[in-house]
Amino acid sequence: MAPMASRTDEPLVLGIETSCDETGVGIVRGTTLLADAIASSVDEHARFGGVVPEVASRAHLEAMVPTIERALKEAGVTARDLDGISVTAGPGLAGALLVGVSAAKAYAYALGKPLYGVNHLASHICVDQLEHGKLPEPTMALLVSGGHSSLLLSSDITSDVRPMGATIDDAAGEAFDKIARVLNLGFPGGPVIDRYAREGDPNAITFPRGLTGPRDPAYDFSFSGLKTSVARWIEAKRNAGEDVPVRDVSASFQEAVVDVLTRKAVRACKDEGVDHLMIGGGVAANSRLRALAQERCEAAGIRLRVPRPKLCTDNGAMVAALGAEMVARNRSASDWDLSADSSLPVTDPHVPGQNPGHAPTHDHDHVHEISKDNLYS
Amino acid sequence: MLLLALDTATPAVTVALHDGATVLAESRQVDARRHGELLLPAVDRVLAEAGVKLDAVTAIVTGVGPGPYTGLRVGLMTAETFGSALGVPVHGVCTLDGLAYAAELDGDFVVATDARRKEVYWARYSGPRTRLTDPAVDRPAEIAEQVAGLPAVGAGALLYPDTFTDARGPEHVSAAALAALAAERLAAGQDLDPARPLYLRRPDAQVPKNYKVVTPK
Numbered sequence: 001m002a003p004m005a006s007r008t009d010e011p012l013v014l015g016i017e018t019s020c021d022e023t024g025v026g027i028v029r030g031t032t033l034l035a036d037a038i039a040s041s042v043d044e045h046a047r048f049g050g051v052v053p054e055v056a057s058r059a060h061l062e063a064m065v066p067t068i069e070r071a072l073k074e075a076g077v078t079a080r081d082l083d084g085i086s087v088t089a090g091p092g093l094a095g096a097l098l099v100g101v102s103a104a105k106a107y108a109y110a111l112g113k114p115l116y117g118v119n120h121l122a123s124h125i126c127v128d129q130l131e132h133g134k135l136p137e138p139t140m141a142l143l144v145s146g147g148h149s150s151l152l153l154s155s156d157i158t159s160d161v162r163p164m165g166a167t168i169d170d171a172a173g174e175a176f177d178k179i180a181r182v183l184n185l186g187f188p189g190g191p192v193i194d195r196y197a198r199e200g201d202p203n204a205i206t207f208p209r210g211l212t213g214p215r216d217p218a219y220d221f222s223f224s225g226l227k228t229s230v231a232r233w234i235e236a237k238r239n240a241g242e243d244v245p246v247r248d249v250s251a252s253f254q255e256a257v258v259d260v261l262t263r264k265a266v267r268a269c270k271d272e273g274v275d276h277l278m279i280g281g282g283v284a285a286n287s288r289l290r291a292l293a294q295e296r297c298e299a300a301g302i303r304l305r306v307p308r309p310k311l312c313t314d315n316g317a318m319v320a321a322l323g324a325e326m327v328a329r330n331r332s333a334s335d336w337d338l339s340a341d342s343s344l345p346v347t348d349p350h351v352p353g354q355n356p357g358h359a360p361t362h363d364h365d366h367v368h369e370i371s372k373d374n375l376y377s
Numbered sequence: 378m379l380l381l382a383l384d385t386a387t388p389a390v391t392v393a394l395h396d397g398a399t400v401l402a403e404s405r406q407v408d409a410r411r412h413g414e415l416l417l418p419a420v421d422r423v424l425a426e427a428g429v430k431l432d433a434v435t436a437i438v439t440g441v442g443p444g445p446y447t448g449l450r451v452g453l454m455t456a457e458t459f460g461s462a463l464g465v466p467v468h469g470v471c472t473l474d475g476l477a478y479a480a481e482l483d484g485d486f487v488v489a490t491d492a493r494r495k496e497v498y499w500a501r502y503s504g505p506r507t508r509l510t511d512p513a514v515d516r517p518a519e520i521a522e523q524v525a526g527l528p529a530v531g532a533g534a535l536l537y538p539d540t541f542t543d544a545r546g547p548e549h550v551s552a553a554a555l556a557a558l559a560a561e562r563l564a565a566g567q568d569l570d571p572a573r574p575l576y577l578r579r580p581d582a583q584v585p586k587n588y589k590v591v592t593p594k
């Protein structure tokens with residue numbers, strides 16, 4: 001991170017992320033990270049074994065303004081200097097997204113700055129610009145977390161993101177959480193399984209590799225069968241009164257996940273003639289995923305780009321990075337009636353406005369205005 | 378004094394501008410599912426109608442509920458962010474108080490809004506400015522005795538005529554009433570509430586007992 005090196009003619013953007021349980025506010029100038037402030041409600045969810053939407057939404061409301069103020073302080077800029085505000089418009093938890101979108105709209109409006117509602121998945125890809133500079137075009141991206149497992153191909157992160165494949169059931173990170181729960185290792189499961197796996201034998205138990213048959217879709221994933229198979233194996237041990245070898249189970253399960261992920265990602269690169277692969281999302285912090293991806297990319301002549309773990313998990317910097325790219329490439333700003341869209345398609349990197357500039361919209365469908373006189377006298 | 382008031386705790390998305398003496402402009406749209414989309418354009422319209430810019434506002438007033446959470450948070454988040462960006466105070470007013478004020482009833486009465494799940498958010502009042510009870514969330518039948526015979530204001534009252542036998546409008550809160558009430562209290566040197574949501578219910582979440590065994594029996 002070298003704030004001093006950033007060029008002042010590059011767009012200065014504040015980005016807000018609230019799609020899940022992290023309240024993230026990041027500030028970037030062009031491709032330079034200036035601040036990455038995060039407030040997480042993960043501890044409040046731990047005892048429920050997963051993110052509780054209402055708990056997350058409440059936490060976002062409380063944390064938002066302090067986190068914005070912290071980010072500005074950290075970046076050493078004032079709100080007036082900003083060239084734009086970007087915010088995750090989707091996909092994600094509807095109520096959680098809505099808190100971030102409300103804050104971003106109010107902030108942009110109060111400061112007279114353009115607003116960019118952007119896609120959470122495209123942001124996960126774009127964040128790599130803060131670590132390794134401009135994204136090569138095209139770039140293949142493997143996004144893996146508790147919420148997503150997708151293989152995406154982008155030739156321009158502000159306008160062209162093409163889905164190659166995705167999970168047909170559980171997300172990869174979800175499988176980590178579930179197996180951690182079966183092993184009584186707590187939530188979230190990713191980091192703890194990674195830790196145990198380092199001391200285990202990845203070849204101790206052969207767990208199934210989902211959707212890797214000759215007639216299976218080449219780039220889609222499935223982790224549900226793997227999850228069931230691992231749980232059954234553990235239960236069999238327990239039912240037989242034997243100890244469960246937690247380290248070997250962790251290593252073998254993890255190996256099955258990362259084997260499929262990297263195999264399919266590298267294959268997609270080869271098939272499409274793409275020589276850059278980026279990996280993002282929380283599971284990108286997994287040490288074995290990084291190592292195996294590195295090994296296989298090297299063998300295939302592919303350049304691997306993986307941001308540092310803090311940029312891989314959900315954060316505001318990634319949203320700011322994509323917002324800055326939107327400004328740099330003159331993409332049209334979003335309208336003031338921007339909505340949070342929990343199922344925003346991955347093919348929409350941002351939600352462009354219908355009107356040039358920021359003219360207020362006059363969409364009164366399904367709305368009845370009440371006249372002034374019978375309201376209040 | 379130039380107050381920007383807003384409320385999203387009921388199906389109404391409502392915004393008003395008040396100069397301490399009178400309402401300069403207001404907007405009210407009823408759509409329980411589009412608070413997020415409607416609020417900012419409404420603010421923009423109200424300011425344009427009054428011919429002022431947002432940075433002329435001296436304080437923000439927001440309804441703090443009780444009300445359905447997703448919508449409620451839109452107003453609170455917007456108000457709080459405006460306050461931070463403009464450097465002006467953000468005051469909270471109980472949404473039921475706004476309804477009570479607009480009802481202009483003397484004597485004792487009840488305000489009840491729709492809390493969904495067959496419940497109402499409600500409180501008792503004595504005159505337009507005096508709340509007698511803390512806002513609560515209950516099934517109408519369970520509070521029948523406490524509200525028996527009293528005039529009752531709001532969509533929650535209109536929805537359950539068996540309990541609220543003397544139900545009447547206004548149905549939803551108006552930011553104009555909220556602003557007028559806040560202006561009155563501020564002029565009288567009274568403290569307003571902090572801009573914190575009145576949730577009244579805990580989040581729906583259950584601690585999982587154990588993972589589901591997958592081995593067939």
Ligand SMILES: [Zn+2]
Nearest residue numbers: 145147281314
């Ligand atoms: Zn994510």
